[in-house]
Structures are given as C-alpha cells and as structure tokens.
Amino acid sequence: MLRKLVAGNWKMHGLSGDLDEIRQIADQSRAYPAVDVALCVPAILIERAARSVPGFAIGGQDVHYAEKGAHTGCESAVMLLDAGASLTIVGHSERREAQRETDQLVKEKAQAALAAGLGVILCIGESLDVREQGAAVQTVLAQLDGSLPDSIGGEAELAIAYEPIWAIGTGKVPTVSEIAEMHAAIRRRLDDRFGADGRKVRILYGGSVKPSNAAEIFSIADVNGALVGGASLKAADFIPIVAAAS
Ligand code: PGA
Numbered sequence: 343m344l345r346k347l348v349a350g351n352w353k354m355h356g357l358s359g360d361l362d363e364i365r366q367i368a369d370q371s372r373a374y375p376a377v378d379v380a381l382c383v384p385a386i387l388i389e390r391a392a393r394s395v396p397g398f399a400i401g402g403q404d405v406h407y408a409e410k411g412a413h414t415g416c417e418s419a420v421m422l423l424d425a426g427a428s429l430t431i432v433g434h435s436e437r438r439e440a441q442r443e444t445d446q447l448v449k450e451k452a453q454a455a456l457a458a459g460l461g462v463i464l465c466i467g468e469s470l471d472v473r474e475q476g477a478a479v480q481t482v483l484a485q486l487d488g489s490l491p492d493s494i495g496g497e498a499e500l501a502i503a504y505e506p507i508w509a510i511g512t513g514k515v516p517t518v519s520e521i522a523e524m525h526a527a528i529r530r531r532l533d534d535r536f537g538a539d540g541r542k543v544r545i546l547y548g549g550s551v552k553p554s555n556a557a558e559i560f561s562i563a564d565v566n567g568a569l570v571g572g573a574s575l576k577a578a579d580f581i582p583i584v585a586a587a588s
Contacts, residue, residue: 350574392426509549
C-alpha cells in the first residue's frame with residue numbers, strides 16, 4: 343500500500359502575512375504521521391515558508407527545464423531546491439492553458455526536476471468537452487504518454503495528479519466510478535511503462551477536493567492522495583482533508 347500524499351496548491355495566493363497559516367498547517371499535520379503532506383506555494387514564498395516549517399515539505403508550482411540561463415522570470419530546479427523546496431508541480435492545466443505548455447515541455451520540466459533531485463507532481467486532465475464526447479480516458483492517457491519522463495526510479499519521486507479541468511475550482515466532482523476508471527487506467531499505463539518502478543508512483547486526484555468529499559475520494563482504489571487548491575489555503579479546511587487520508 344502506498345502512503346497517501348495530500349498536497350496543497352496555493353496558486354497565486356499568499357503573502358508574508360500568510361506564513362502563520364503555513365505554520366499552522368505544518369504543525370497540525372504532525373498529528374497524521376501516516377500521511378505525507380506538502381504545500382506548493384508561490385516561488386517568492388518558498389524560502390520563507392521552508393525556513394519557518396523545517397521538516398515540512400514545501401514545493402513550487404512550476405519549474406524551468408534548464409538549469410540556468412537567459413530565461414527571464416523563470417526558476418530552475420536547483421533554484422527551487424536551493425530555496426528549500428523538495429518538490430514541484432508541473433503541467434498544471436492552468437499553465438497548460440494560459441502559458442500554452444505542451445506535453446513535450448511538461449515532460450522536459452519533469453525530467454529536469456527529477457534529475458536535479460526535486461520531486462514532481464505531474465498534472466493531467468480532460469476538459470468538459472472531451473468528457474462529454476466520451477473521450478476522457480484516451481485523452482488523459484495520451485497526455486500522460488506525452489508528458490511522462492523517459493525514466494524514473496532515481497531518488498526524487500514522481501506523482502501523477504489527475505485533475506479534470508471542469509472540476510477545478512468549480513465545486514463539481516466526477517463520480518466515484520469516473521475517478522476509479524481513470525485512476526485504474528493511469529495505474530495500468532504506469533505499470534506498462536515503468537514496471538516495478540511505476541508501482542511507486544502515487545496517483546493523486548485533484549479538483550474541488552473538500553473536507554466533505556475527501557473521505558469518499560480517498561476510499562477509491564488507486565487514489566493515492568489529493569492535490570488540493572482552494573481548500574488548502576486554510577488549516578481549518580486542509581487539515582480535515584489530511585485527516586481523511588489518514
Ligand atoms: P481546487 O484546485 O481544489 O481549487 O479545485 C485544484 C487544483 O487546481 O490543483
């Protein structure tokens with residue numbers, strides 16, 4: 343059985359004044375040692391967050407594929423590590439859409455991060471159109487194929503986050519059987535691609551995870567955790583989700 347990972351995605355939220363909330367989340371998470379908990383915060387907060395919660399996993403939300411160079415406004419994996427991050431999100435649908443990130447680019451980012459020793463949460467997920475056309479599984483698997491690093495199994499850990507775009511920030515959640523079908527398909531694909539190494543890859547569900555639906559989502563086979571947006575901003579919402587995973 344894989345340990346569950348519950349990761350918060352703060353997106354473009356968080357100022358110095360919110361470091362206290364991060365401290366509360368880290369403190370209260372200690373009551374659930376069976377769950378891995380992480381918070382992915384804006385790049386500019388990583389160093390201060392990591393300093394204020396030693397031993398707690400702080401992550402970034404994106405990373406560049408190059409180690410350094412002429413890439414204005416970007417951060418590399420070694421920079422995130424240097425600031426105290428231990429993981430990063432790559433390929434979030436908000437970046438795939440707004441920054442036009444392709445599967446190939448997401449793959450390069452994932453590979454660079456893992457090679458540098460930074461854990462990766464790689465996001466995939468279908469639009470409502472695709473879901474309604476009945477093409478969700480094939481579309482998500484194609485995205486997975488295009489975005490997966492060529493190899494895994496080093497020190498740094500890969501996790502996949504299945505996040506249906508239509509469920510993000512909308513309060514809409516797929517049915518239990520839709521989540522189960524997708525996670526099982528992703529699990530089989532990881533098995534085919536990476537064999538025994540693939541079995542260590544956790545598959546997270548993301549999209550409107552809340553205290554009220556977390557327990558049901560975590561009870562689904564092949565759901566190994568969650569990527570949580572809005573409900574990760576406050577300990578009062580996030581910790582019950584961590585508790586549900588415990
Ligand atoms: P949400 O966001 O929990 O607010 O729906 C999830 C995500 O985008 O990672």
